[in-house]
Amino acid sequence: MTHSEEDYLKAIYHLGGTENETVSTNAIAEQMDTKPSSVTDMIRKLSEKEYVSYKKYQGVSLTDDGKEKALSIVRKHRLWEVFLVDKLDFSWDEVHEIAEQLEHIKSEKLIDSLDKHLNYPKFDPHGDPIPSKNGELMKTTKRLLNEVELKQTGICVGVKDSSAPFLKFLDKHGIALGDKITVLDKEDFDGSLQININDRSILISHLIASNLYVKCD
Amino acid sequence: MTHSEEDYLKAIYHLGGTENETVSTNAIAEQMDTKPSSVTDMIRKLSEKEYVSYKKYQGVSLTDDGKEKALSIVRKHRLWEVFLVDKLDFSWDEVHEIAEQLEHIKSEKLIDSLDKHLNYPKFDPHGDPIPSKNGELMKTTKRLLNEVELKQTGICVGVKDSSAPFLKFLDKHGIALGDKITVLDKEDFDGSLQININDRSILISHLIASNLYVKCD
DNA sequence: ATATATTTTTAGCTTTGTCTAAAAATTAAA
DNA sequence: TTTAATTTTTAGACAAAGCTAAAAATATAT
Ligand SMILES: [Mn+2]
Ligand SMILES: [Mn+2]
Ligand SMILES: [Mn+2]
Ligand SMILES: [Mn+2]
Numbered sequence: 001m002t003h004s005e006e007d008y009l010k011a012i013y014h015l016g017g018t019e020n021e022t023v024s025t026n027a028i029a030e031q032m033d034t035k036p037s038s039v040t041d042m043i044r045k046l047s048e049k050e051y052v053s054y055k056k057y058q059g060v061s062l063t064d065d066g067k068e069k070a071l072s073i074v075r076k077h078r079l080w081e082v083f084l085v086d087k088l089d090f091s092w093d094e095v096h097e098i099a100e101q102l103e104h105i106k107s108e109k110l111i112d113s114l115d116k117h118l119n120y121p122k123f124d125p126h127g128d129p130i131p132s133k134n135g136e137l138m139k140t141t142k143r144l145l146n147e148v149e150l151k152q153t154g155i156c157v158g159v160k161d162s163s164a165p166f167l168k169f170l171d172k173h174g175i176a177l178g179d180k181i182t183v184l185d186k187e188d189f190d191g192s193l194q195i196n197i198n199d200r201s202i203l204i205s206h207l208i209a210s211n212l213y214v215k216c217d
Numbered sequence: 218m219t220h221s222e223e224d225y226l227k228a229i230y231h232l233g234g235t236e237n238e239t240v241s242t243n244a245i246a247e248q249m250d251t252k253p254s255s256v257t258d259m260i261r262k263l264s265e266k267e268y269v270s271y272k273k274y275q276g277v278s279l280t281d282d283g284k285e286k287a288l289s290i291v292r293k294h295r296l297w298e299v300f301l302v303d304k305l306d307f308s309w310d311e312v313h314e315i316a317e318q319l320e321h322i323k324s325e326k327l328i329d330s331l332d333k334h335l336n337y338p339k340f341d342p343h344g345d346p347i348p349s350k351n352g353e354l355m356k357t358t359k360r361l362l363n364e365v366e367l368k369q370t371g372i373c374v375g376v377k378d379s380s381a382p383f384l385k386f387l388d389k390h391g392i393a394l395g396d397k398i399t400v401l402d403k404e405d406f407d408g409s410l411q412i413n414i415n416d417r418s419i420l421i422s423h424l425i426a427s428n429l430y431v432k433c434d
Numbered sequence: 435a436t437a438t439a440t441t442t443t444t445a446g447c448t449t450t451g452t453c454t455a456a457a458a459a460t461t462a463a464a
Numbered sequence: 465t466t467t468a469a470t471t472t473t474t475a476g477a478c479a480a481a482g483c484t485a486a487a488a489a490t491a492t493a494t
Contacts, residue, residue: 002450002451004450004451004452024471024472025471025472025473026470026471026472034451034452034453035452035453035454036471036472036473037452037453037454037455037472037473037474038451038452038453039472040472040473040474041450041451041452041473042451042452045450045451056459056472056473057458057459057460057471057472057473084327087304087334088327088330088331088334089330090326090330094326097324098322098324098327101322101323101324102319102322105315105318105319106318107314107315107318109307109311110301110305110315113305113306113307114305117304117305219480219481221480221481221482241441241442242441242442242443243440243441243442251481251482251483252482252483252484253441253442253443254442254443254444254482254483254484254485255481255482255483256442257442257443257444258443258480258481258482259481259482262480262481273442273443273489274441274442274443274488274489274490435494436493436494437492437493437494438491438492438493438494439490439491439492439493440489440490440491440492441488441489441490441491442487442488442489442490443486443487443488443489444485444486444487444488445484445485445486445487446483446484446485446486447482447483447484448481448482448483448484449480449481449482449483450479450480450481450482451478451479451480452477452478452479452480453476453477453478453479454475454476454477455474455475455476456473456474456475456476457472457473457474457475458471458472458473458474459470459471459472459473460469460470460471460472461468461469461470461471462467462468462469462470463466463467463468463469464465464466464467464468
C-alpha cells in the first residue's frame with residue numbers, strides 16, 4: 001500500500017463509498033485536489049487489488065478489504081491528532097495537515113502504543129470518533145445545530161467543517177466542544193440563530209449553525 | 218525535498234562526506250541498499266540543487282546547505298527515537314526502522330514541540346548526540362572499549378553498531394548505557410576482554426568490545 | 435608499461451502517480 | 465427523441481526513482 005493509495009481509500013470512505021453507496025470520479029478528484037483522469041487510473045489499480053469494486057462509468061465503492069484499510073488510516077489520523085493536541089499542545093486547527101502525513105507511518109506496534117499512551121481516546125479533537133483496532137466506529141446521535149428546535153438545549157460535540165478558518169472562528173467566539181448550547185431564537189430573514197452558550201447570548205449565522213454538531217438528550 | 222533525497226543526504230553525512238571528506242558512489246549504494254547507477258543519478262540531482270559538490274569519478278561531499286539538511290534529518294530521527302523509548306516504552310532495538318519513517322514528517326513546529334515534550338534531550342537511546350535546532354553537534358570524547366588500557370574504568374556511553382541483533386545481545390547480557398565498566402584483563406589469543414560491569418565479571422569478545430563506546434575521565 | 439580488475443557512469447527500460455487533450459458514455463434539456 | 469451538456473475514460477507525455485547491461489574511467493598488478 002502506497003501513501004497515495006491510502007489517501008484515495010480514505011477519500012472514498014469520507015465521501016461515503018461504503019455500505020452500497022457509490023462515489024463519483026469527479027467527487028474524488030475534487031476531494032483529493034487532482035484531475036478526474038488521475039482518479040480513473042488510481043481507481044483501476046485499487047480495483048485490481050480488490051480494495052474497491054468498480055464498473056466503468058458507474059462509480060466506485062469500497063470492498064470489505066478497502067473499508068478495513070480506510071478505517072485503519074482514519075484511526076491513525078485521529079489518534080495522531082489527539083497526540084498533537086493533548087501531548088504537544090497544538091490547537092485543533094493546526095493538526096490536520098500534520099496528521100495527514102503521520103497517518104501513513106507503518107507500524108502496528110506504534111499505533112497500539114500511541115493509543116495506550118493517550119489513554120484510549122474515543123474521539124479526536126474535532127469530535128470525530130476514533131475507529132477501534134478492529135474497525136468499529138462508535139456511532140453517536142448528533143444533530144446539526146441549525147436543525148435543533150427552539151428552546152432546546154444540547155452539548156456541542158463536533159464540527160462538520162473542520163477547516164482551520166472555521167475552527168479559528170469558533171475559538172475567537174468562545175465556542176468549544178463540550179459547551180452547553182440553547183437555541184433562544186431563529187431569524188426567519190437569514191436563518192441566523194440567537195443562542196445561549198456559557199451564560200452568554202450570541203447571534204450566529206446559519207452557516208455557522210449548520211457546521212456545528214450538538215447532542216440533545 | 219523528497220523522502221529519498223533526504224535519505225541520500227543523511228547517508229552521505231553518515232559516511233563522513235562533510236568537512237572536505239569525499240564519499241564514493243559504491244559506499245553510498247551499499248549504505249542505502251541500492252545500485253551504484255541509481256546513486257549516480259541521485260547525486261547528479263542533488264548536485265544540481267547544490268546540496269552536494271561533485272565531480273565525475275571524484276566522489277561527492279555535502280555543501281553547507283546539504284549538511285544543514287542532513288543534520289536536520291538526523292535531529293528528527295534521533296528525537297523520534299527518544300520519543301519512542303521514553304514515551305511509548307519501545308526498546309532501543311525497535312526504534313530505528315520507525316524513526317526512519319518519522320524523520321521525513323514535515324513540520325518545524327512539530328519538532329520544536331516534540332523536543333520540548335521530551336525535555337530537550339541531548340542524546341538518543343543509542344548514545345548518539347542530537348543536533349541542536351541550528352545544527353550544532355555536542356562532541357564527546359568517547360573511546361571504543363577495546364582501545365581502553367588494562368585496569369581503566371569508563372562509563373558506557375554509546376554503541377558503534379546499533380543494529381537490533383547487537384542491541385539485543387547487550388540487553389541479554391545486562392549491558393546498558395550508563396553502566397560503569399572496568400577492563401580487568403585482555404586475552405592475547407583472540408582479543409577478548411574480561412570486564413567488570415555492575416559488580417559482575419564477564420568475558421566479552423573483541424567484536425563486542427569494538428562496538429561499545431565508553432567515556433573515561 | 436601494459437594488462438587486469440574495480441569503480442563509476444551512461445543508455446535504455448520499468449513503475450508510480452500525475453497531467454492535458456481528445457474521445458466515449460451518460461445525463462439533462464429542448 | 466434528438467440535441468446539448470456533463471461526466472468519465474482513453475491516449476499520450478512527463479518527472480521521480482529505481483533497475484540491468486554495457487561502456488568509460490580509474491586503480492592495481494604483473
Ligand atoms: Mn495522507
Ligand atoms: Mn479530525
Ligand atoms: Mn528515512
Ligand atoms: Mn539512534
